[in-house]
Amino acid sequence: MTTRGGRRRGARPRHGDPEGRPAGPVLRAVGLSRFYGQGESTVVAVDRVDLDVPTGQTLAVTGPSGCGKSTLLHLLGGLDRPDEGEVWLGGQRIDLLGERALARLRRRAVGFVHQDFHLMDELTAAENVELPALLAGDSPRTARRRAAALLDRVGLADRARHVPSELSGGQRQRVAIARALVNEPLVVLADEPTGNLDTAATHDILRLFADLHAGGQTLVLVTHDERVAATADRIVSLWDGASADDTPLDAGGSRLGALLGWEE
Amino acid sequence: MQDVVLALLAKEPSHGYDLRARLLAALGPLGETLNAGQIYVTLTRLEKAGLVVQEREDAPVRGPRRKVYALTAAGQERVAAWLAEGLGPRADVTEFHLQLVAAAESGMASPLALIEARRRELRRSLAEAQRAVLTHDRDSEAGLLLEGVALRLHADLRWLEACERTWSATTAHKEGGGN
Numbered sequence: 001m002t003t004r005g006g007r008r009r010g011a012r013p014r015h016g017d018p019e020g021r022p023a024g025p026v027l028r029a030v031g032l033s034r035f036y037g038q039g040e041s042t043v044v045a046v047d048r049v050d051l052d053v054p055t056g057q058t059l060a061v062t063g064p065s066g067c068g069k070s071t072l073l074h075l076l077g078g079l080d081r082p083d084e085g086e087v088w089l090g091g092q093r094i095d096l097l098g099e100r101a102l103a104r105l106r107r108r109a110v111g112f113v114h115q116d117f118h119l120m121d122e123l124t125a126a127e128n129v130e131l132p133a134l135l136a137g138d139s140p141r142t143a144r145r146r147a148a149a150l151l152d153r154v155g156l157a158d159r160a161r162h163v164p165s166e167l168s169g170g171q172r173q174r175v176a177i178a179r180a181l182v183n184e185p186l187v188v189l190a191d192e193p194t195g196n197l198d199t200a201a202t203h204d205i206l207r208l209f210a211d212l213h214a215g216g217q218t219l220v221l222v223t224h225d226e227r228v229a230a231t232a233d234r235i236v237s238l239w240d241g242a243s244a245d246d247t248p249l250d251a252g253g254s255r256l257g258a259l260l261g262w263e264e
Numbered sequence: 265m266q267d268v269v270l271a272l273l274a275k276e277p278s279h280g281y282d283l284r285a286r287l288l289a290a291l292g293p294l295g296e297t298l299n300a301g302q303i304y305v306t307l308t309r310l311e312k313a314g315l316v317v318q319e320r321e322d323a324p325v326r327g328p329r330r331k332v333y334a335l336t337a338a339g340q341e342r343v344a345a346w347l348a349e350g351l352g353p354r355a356d357v358t359e360f361h362l363q364l365v366a367a368a369e370s371g372m373a374s375p376l377a378l379i380e381a382r383r384r385e386l387r388r389s390l391a392e393a394q395r396a397v398l399t400h401d402r403d404s405e406a407g408l409l410l411e412g413v414a415l416r417l418h419a420d421l422r423w424l425e426a427c428e429r430t431w432s433a434t435t436a437h438k439e440g441g442g443n
Binding site: 064206255 | 353354380387388391392394413414
């Protein structure tokens with residue numbers, strides 16, 4: 001018999017969970033660490049992070065710059081590999097996959113949203129959204145149909161034929177979100193998605209995330225902005241690469257009244 | 265003010281003059297309006313309420329034996345309750361700052377634990393405010409108020425980051441110094 005703690009850190013079956021937990025976490029990190037450099041100059045970017053993200057949750061990861069939150073996101077999405085620990089996505093351990101298998105899984109199961117959009121300048125909004133679907137093997141027709149539906153969902157149906165330089169920052173980010181969704185990923189991972197946007201565009205993006213959340217999309221959001229983090233179901237704070245706090249934000253509270261001075 | 269004065273007495277009995285100096289150090293220019301009279305009025309009220317008593321100083325460093333104020337058991341309890349209860353989302357910066365100073369001074373609560381508890385409280389309030397911001401028209405009266413509320417909570421949370429940095433350094437320094 002192993003203890004619960006022993007089992008978490010110890011050997012796990014490679015594929016899936018033998019106990020079969022349908023409502024288990026869609027994304028899981030176990031003892032995740034990432035180091036840079038060697039010897040005395042080693043920098044610990046991520047320090048033994050344990051994290052479970054249940055299906056449908058919006059999780060915000062916050063912390064000061066350099067706290068390791070972007071590195072953590074890259075590890076969770078299979079863009080980088082941990083030096084220690086495990087990453088599980090959809091019941092599958094991904095940190096041990098070979099490069100090609102990992103790339104294939106990333107394309108299908110993970111949607112990335114970046115601070116500076118990462119759109120292809122010479123492609124239209126619609127073509128940008130179609131691209132990952134085509135790369136994942138969808139027919140051009142299917143890709144076109146899905147891109148059109150998603151651009152409509154993010155409120156940009158009338159901008160589909162414009163190239164990024166003809167779009168505002170907020171519109172570009174909405175295209176990037178549509179692109180992240182085109183392969184129906186298990187998780188959307190967003191790294192400072194509103195970092196380059198003004199207040200109005202930030203609110204549009206946050207409303208869009210709330211809409212995705214209502215549709216059951218799992219979302220992990222790295223941000224240093226408390227107002228962005230405040231829209232999540234839960235906030236995990238990183239401090240020097242380690243998880244320092246984990247605060248659930250219950251949506252049903254009634255604290256706003258306490259901000260009025262009338263009770264005195 | 266009463267709670268702060270009480271908490272500053274938790275470490276050791278003090279003279280009104282020392283309490284004022286300690287408060288001035290913590291408040292900087294914001295303490296300019298704080299006069300000695302206010303401290304003594306507060307101490308007198310606390311004494312009437314049975315939270316402090318006056319006693320003779322044991323062994324003065326120099327000069328005559330002065331009267332010092334000491335916490336009663338009830339005073340001790342009240343300090344513990346004040347440090348444990350949290351201040352609510354409307355508390356201003358000075359109030360929470362003094363609570364951190366008093367917590368560290370008295371040794372009855374950890375400033376870092378207070379910061380963490382307050383961050384949770386403010387985050388939950390901001391979560392509600394921000395959700396409301398997103399569902400109200402920005403140009404409506406209610407939308408404008410909500411934006412102000414969210415901005416203020418946001419500012420408080422950013423200041424807590426500074427508090428965390430400074431008090432972690434202070435705590436580490438103390439522990440490193442073999443205190």
